[in-house]
Amino acid sequence: MIGRIYLDNAATTGTDTEVLNEMLPYFMESFGNPSSIYSFSRDNRIALERSRGQVARAINAEPAEIYFTGGGTESDNWALKGAAFARRGSRGHIITTMIEHHAILHSAEFLAGMGYDVTYLPVDEEGRIDLKELEGAFREDTFLVSVMFANNEIGTIQPVSEIGRLCKKRNVLFHTDAVQAVGHIPIDVKAMHIDMLSLSAHKFHGPKGVGALFIRRGVKIENFIHGGGQEKGRRASTENVPGIVGLGKALEISIQRIGTESARQSMLRDRLIKGILETIPYARLNGPGEDGRLPNNVNFSFIGVEGETLILDLDEAGISASTGSACSSGSLDPSHVLLAIGLDHAHSHGSLRMTLGTCTSENDIDYVLDTLPAIISRRREMSPLWEDFLRNEKKVTI
Amino acid sequence: MIGRIYLDNAATTGTDTEVLNEMLPYFMESFGNPSSIYSFSRDNRIALERSRGQVARAINAEPAEIYFTGGGTESDNWALKGAAFARRGSRGHIITTMIEHHAILHSAEFLAGMGYDVTYLPVDEEGRIDLKELEGAFREDTFLVSVMFANNEIGTIQPVSEIGRLCKKRNVLFHTDAVQAVGHIPIDVKAMHIDMLSLSAHKFHGPKGVGALFIRRGVKIENFIHGGGQEKGRRASTENVPGIVGLGKALEISIQRIGTESARQSMLRDRLIKGILETIPYARLNGPGEDGRLPNNVNFSFIGVEGETLILDLDEAGISASTGSACSSGSLDPSHVLLAIGLDHAHSHGSLRMTLGTCTSENDIDYVLDTLPAIISRRREMSPLWEDFLRNEKKVTI
Amino acid sequence: MYSDKVMDHFRNPRNVGEIVDPDGVGQVGNPKCGDIMKIYIKVENDIIRDIRFKTFGCASAIASSSMATEMVKGKPLREAWDLSNRAVAAALDGLPPVKMHCSLLAEEAIHQAINDYRERMGLEPWKEGPGHFAELEEHGH
Amino acid sequence: MYSDKVMDHFRNPRNVGEIVDPDGVGQVGNPKCGDIMKIYIKVENDIIRDIRFKTFGCASAIASSSMATEMVKGKPLREAWDLSNRAVAAALDGLPPVKMHCSLLAEEAIHQAINDYRERMGLEPWKEGPGHFAELEEHGH
Ligand SMILES: Cc1ncc(COP(=O)(O)O)c(C=O)c1O
Numbered sequence A, B: 001m002i003g004r005i006y007l008d009n010a011a012t013t014g015t016d017t018e019v020l021n022e023m024l025p026y027f028m029e030s031f032g033n034p035s036s037i038y039s040f041s042r043d044n045r046i047a048l049e050r051s052r053g054q055v056a057r058a059i060n061a062e063p064a065e066i067y068f069t070g071g072g073t074e075s076d077n078w079a080l081k082g083a084a085f086a087r088r089g090s091r092g093h094i095i096t097t098m099i100e101h102h103a104i105l106h107s108a109e110f111l112a113g114m115g116y117d118v119t120y121l122p123v124d125e126e127g128r129i130d131l132k133e134l135e136g137a138f139r140e141d142t143f144l145v146s147v148m149f150a151n152n153e154i155g156t157i158q159p160v161s162e163i164g165r166l167c168k169k170r171n172v173l174f175h176t177d178a179v180q181a182v183g184h185i186p187i188d189v190k191a192m193h194i195d196m197l198s199l200s201a202h203k204f205h206g207p208k209g210v211g212a213l214f215i216r217r218g219v220k221i222e223n224f225i226h227g228g229g230q231e232k233g234r235r236a237s238t239e240n241v242p243g244i245v246g247l248g249k250a251l252e253i254s255i256q257r258i259g260t261e262s263a264r265q266s267m268l269r270d271r272l273i274k275g276i277l278e279t280i281p282y283a284r285l286n287g288p289g290e291d292g293r294l295p296n297n298v299n300f301s302f303i304g305v306e307g308e309t310l311i312l313d314l315d316e317a318g319i320s321a322s323t324g325s326a327c328s329s330g331s332l333d334p335s336h337v338l339l340a341i342g343l344d345h346a347h348s349h350g351s352l353r354m355t356l357g358t359c360t361s362e363n364d365i366d367y368v369l370d371t372l373p374a375i376i377s378r379r380r381e382m383s384p385l386w387e388d389f390l391r392n393e394k395k396v397t398i
Numbered sequence C, D: 001m002y003s004d005k006v007m008d009h010f011r012n013p014r015n016v017g018e019i020v021d022p023d024g025v026g027q028v029g030n031p032k033c034g035d036i037m038k039i040y041i042k043v044e045n046d047i048i049r050d051i052r053f054k055t056f057g058c059a060s061a062i063a064s065s066s067m068a069t070e071m072v073k074g075k076p077l078r079e080a081w082d083l084s085n086r087a088v089a090a091a092l093d094g095l096p097p098v099k100m101h102c103s104l105l106a107e108e109a110i111h112q113a114i115n116d117y118r119e120r121m122g123l124e125p126w127k128e129g130p131g132h133f134a135e136l137e138e139h140g141h
């Protein structure tokens, strides 16, 4: 084993050295409040606007359409609740999907509790929504469609442009949670008719605790964090200047290398997928094959093996990976995403997500392929579920 | 002039070297998602809990009662909206004051727009609420009282213990925005019967973009940022580990020196106040005299001089100060706090806030006292308002 | 998250496997909960001479199975029956609150295996809850 | 936030002061808005020979006063009347959007001073808005 192999880049990433170096001056030297009018804060204001430009360029938006937040979750909350509360007295209807991140699902549930109607679109076995279903779900009072750009567990990329077109035709706001996509695959909010887009810095080697919401010019949503006049009066609180600077820089770097990195990671991803399918019997790939999948996402279910045991066994072998989504790892529920793509509970409990990153090498992949099969077979041998499964398989194949 | 004299510590402070050094390992080395179960994230989980302990000790709370947020504004929003939305269908009544920070005022206005009733208590000429008024404001359906611990503009400290006692007697939740008080003056949430308390790291030499809400055990409020299961399921989003580590460390350091620093700053504050009153005619001290005022706060109005011109003239002289609150400095409105303590518009537009910090020296104060009188008199000389004021004064005094 | 004891029993579980010709078998849990535990026992003179398990589940489920089997091996059936899930968790230096149900699974699986044995012997199965103490008392006197 | 030109005129305002025996005076604004501007003019042959101001207000109010007085000094009254707040702002290399009203104040103060002069002269005051152009045209031909 050569050091630790970190294959949980969808959970979080480390901050790039270059990014951290850009941030450092704003902690101690240039620490002024950007809202202050004295010259000491001028550098900070400039730094804020530079970052806004970097973010805007990355998704083909205008700088004035970028609002910094405290992370992807806040951006998601703002988009949903902001659109809902902008309607004041009248409730209305939101369309989203069954495989959204909890930041969307729990915000939607909160709104449902307040009297809004929510439709959760189902997905096919690869995790994609059906555009026909979306069309059928629109109602007179539908004011918002929120469909994630790419799924955090199984990497499925949604037909975002087509969704955007349908929403535009109906004059319905289209929000996309692009936390897993930004910096990893190309995004163009203009061409894709996106009205709002959430992103989070720590998913592309920026710092934790800072994100952004793109709000197309002219889109009126209620503020979410009320208070001072920061961010043109739309998002209050003293600006996290080092964090915002880090976000912009990290995104700029990611966009510079997006072509080479997505090609490189796709190649490693496919090597890992192929290797697992070849060496581990009854390995089930979750999410799409090569097409329409995030370049860095690999997700398998190994019938008979529970996810947490896998993570801990891999951890002992020096590999960091995850099962389900990171934030639900403390919970007992199987992944709602895996259930939505039609897995039974046995398979849902046995998922392994490995998400590659800029530091992942071919050697890392080979090491995983050397290590994983033995772990799976050892745990299967002590699993009554595997015993039952094999017995049934034999019955079926006889 | 010896370097820059920073007298805007109530707007924000720089991050301590010691604090930044504690944060650094969590950007690049120990960057794992604390919710992940592999060993790589263990250090992060420990660091989070250490910080929680540091914060709890600083205000005499239990670690389990501390929830990390994205800043003081978010904490304020959460407290108000969380308490309001926890009531589900039934609206109800909130009591707050006319001199709260906009984070409270605009959250209250948002709730008022949703059908909640809000009473804004007036304050006396020093900025203190009247406990009798508070008692009289309680209604059957009052569920929350939110009164700031100390005011950010004029430094007035409220009778928090007495407010706590009144709320406890009536079984009404008591929230206090202690963003300006934490780390500066002693706070004991148990002795003071505080149910919820907001704080923000960058006001005591911690990083920007991170804060906390103390929620007494047993207090049920609705979540504000919905999503993953972080912070025991009460505040979602991947934890900002470096920020949280910085918050805890900065607060620990502040509490260690709170006695000496508050004595030292009070002394400098009084020297500055006395010096201004002696050298500048018609200088009006806003907020209380020595007692019941934050150790670091000085606030004056100079009739005939507009605030922004003062800030810019002082800036040219190497002094960073502010007028009104930092976040409203882009706006044209006079300070709502100064109007609430009974100033006329002319005085409200001419306020100067100087807030001292751990780096403020006696030399700094002397330099300000050497510099300020000439600035005031030059601007007054070109002010038609000063001309009118003098004319009326003469009439009155004849 | 987990104690060293839990990790030790998870990584090197004791008594894993099957007994070819068991005197009693118990299986509890289902894929929906994410935990399945199967326990085989060999009984001689009302004493558990051998015990094996297979477990599908998280680390604490596996560690609880391992620890529970260690604790009842060589013990009289009535003592084994009395093994509480709290005792198993305590022997593991504690389990996270959300994982306490895993230790309960071990307790239940042992009960099932014992009652399976009793039924095969033509004996009345013991009852869950305080009820069974009465019978144990009788036996004891 | 402010251009160098604004800062220059704020720090070293031109034409500050009073005229002891003015031909016209204009004062606009009030403490409530946070801006008061007072302008004194000395007129010879319909030409502004001297102009002075006093301003209470923010940096852009002071800079606008300074720039506006520079721009109308030595100019015929009708040209001075035509000075728009946009021209003042442009000459200052722009003002922040929230501060544009400050330049309007300068325009208004000059208009008041001119009309104060005209009234003292027994002339019809000029009117705000496009209306006054008609009269100017008449003068022109
Ligand atoms: C798809 C998706 N949305 C939202 C989030 C929330 O982002 P954050 O944890 O930065 O708030 C995440 C990651 O946790 C995510 O993967």
Ligand SMILES: Cc1ncc(COP(=O)(O)O)c(C=O)c1O
Pocket: A236, A237, A238, A239, B010, B011, B071, B072, B073, B074, B076, B101, B103, B148, B150, B151, B152, B177, B179, B180, B200, B201, B202, B209, B211
């Ligand atoms: C009293 C008070 N409350 C709330 C806040 C908001 O804190 P933050 O800017 O960290 O969100 C501030 C400072 O800006 C404040 O002084």
